[in-house]
Amino acid sequence: MKIIDWYILKRYLGTFFVMIMLFIPIGIAIDVAEKINKILENGIPLIEVLGYYGNFTIYFANMLFPIFLFISIIWFTSKLAGNTEIVAILSSGISYMRFLRPYIIGATFIFIFSLLMGFFIVPKASLGYNDFKFKYLKRKEIRQTQNVFKQISKNEFIYVSNFSYSDKTGYNFTLEKFDGFNLVSKIEAGRIVYNDSTKDYTLYNYQKRTVGKLDDVIEKEPVKKVKFNFEVDDLTPAIYAAETMTLTELNKFIEKEKMRGSANINAYLVVKYKKYSVPVSAFILTIIAVAVSSMKRRGGMGVNLAMGIGLAFTYIFFDKIFGTLAEASSINPLFAVWFPNVVFGILAVYLLNNAKR
Template sequence: MKIIDWYILRRYLVTFFVMLLMFVPIGIVIDVSEKVNRMLESKVAFKDIAIYYGNFTIYFANLLFPIFLFLSIIWFTSKLANNTEIVAILSSGISFNRFLRPYIIGASIVSVIALLMGFFFLPRASKGYNDFRTTHLTRKEVRQSTDVYKQISDSEYIFVSSFNYQNKTGYNFNLETFRDNRLTSKISANSIRYNEKDSTYTLSSYTKRTIGSLGDMIEKAPSKTFKFNFQPDDLTPAIYAAETMTYGQLSDFIDKERQRGSANLNSYLVVLYKKYTIPVSAFILTLIAVSVSSMKRRGGMGMNLAIGIALAFTYVFFDKVFGVLAEKSTFSPFVASWIPNVTFGILAFYLLRNARR
């Protein structure tokens, strides 16, 4: 790499990370101002608060990653253009494609970081962030799933009318077993509670009905403990469960859900595909930002930033809309996850071709 490559690459990375260091504390200050009263009321330990804001930093940075990257590139590239540095570089005989090399290298570094964060660190941060909010900040809005009906094996189906993730308790539980498309037994309970110590479930007001050819057998008990072949995550909201899993855990879980014929499969797939689409977006947004800001405009840097903000928020809007569309309908999760990148990839190609001229 030449001196010019190191010069641009250094500014690319430094500006991006400085942008993060500028906006993340602002997000933390706003969050503290909104929640400090609830934290004091809940008497949250300082250690728990520190861990929460560590998770908040990762969660918040990932959420606004496209905007931070886009604005940082536009910012320093516009300064290069206004100082006529880009004109000097291209006038020295360096082609526009060659000028893009340090940008692509910078996008590769950021992409690898985003990939590792999405695979390993973000799930843990997401779980800590959401658990803290549920436990200490939004106790009146407890995270729960309702009307969960799921196949857990070739012959078994479970149902709960609601499941509280915080205390891992479900209500109106049913477990039905079929053989040759005929119901053979049904377990019912007013509530089901998961015991983390030994990974068992305690059923209250337990009833089991076994259907026989000559008559039914009924077994009842005030309380009974079982070890079932499903996990509490099977009863939690689809998106939350998916966001808290590492790549390997999520892949295995999706395979299991696919075999069960889960109705929430699309929600899990959207989370999985976004682990790839977000890193790829680093390249697309880099090319768009360079194309928009590499030439002087009459409005100066302000005009470039205005265009950049509009494009960045449009990208985030596309990403959210198609993600929700895939989760709530039969629209392909793969297509929905990649549409923003494909659309903005075409835009990047068009803007890059004009910039070369």
């Protein structure tokens, strides 16, 4: 690498991390101001609050890194353009694509860093962040609780009309076992309660019908303890469960939820695909930011920053809208997650060609 490469690369990475260090404390201050009353009212231990804000830092830095990256590139590239350094670089015989090389190298570093963070570190931070929020601040159901229908094995299906995770209790419980298309047995109970200590279930108004060749066998008991091959967390995973898993765990979880006919499967797939699409955006946003800010404008850096912030928030808007549509409708999650990158990738190519001319 030449001196010019090191010069731009150091500014690329340095400005990006300084931007994160500047904005994260602002985000923490706003969050503290919003939640301080609940924290004091609930008497939350200081060590848990500090842990929460450690996780908060990782969680939101990962979520907003496209904006931080975009603004930081526009900031220092506009300064280069304002000081006519880019004109001097290009006038020395270096092509625009050669000038862009250190930016692509920097984007590669950010891509790898973001990919590893999303696979291994962010999920653990997300678990701590969400657990704290729902334990102390929101205190509301975070799971599917109405008409829960799951396939728990190749030939077993369960159903509860209503489920309360706080006291591990379900109502109008049914478990059906099949052999191909033939019903083998059916267990019903008016109420089912999970026992944490013994890892089994207590069924009230228990009834089991075993289908025979000539006659059915019916067993009834007021109260009966039964051990099933599923746990409460398998039955009703938290809505943020996918965010808290590493890539390997997430792939296994999605396969299990597909088998069980989960209603939230699209939401889980959106989380999986974003682990790849968000890091890839580093290349797209880098090219757009350089193309927009490498020209010296009459309005100076302010015009470039305004354009950059507008484009960055448009990207985030597209990303959130299509992600939400995929979770709430039949839109293909893969299409929804990658659509913003495709649109802004086309924009990046157009702006790059325009900047080269």
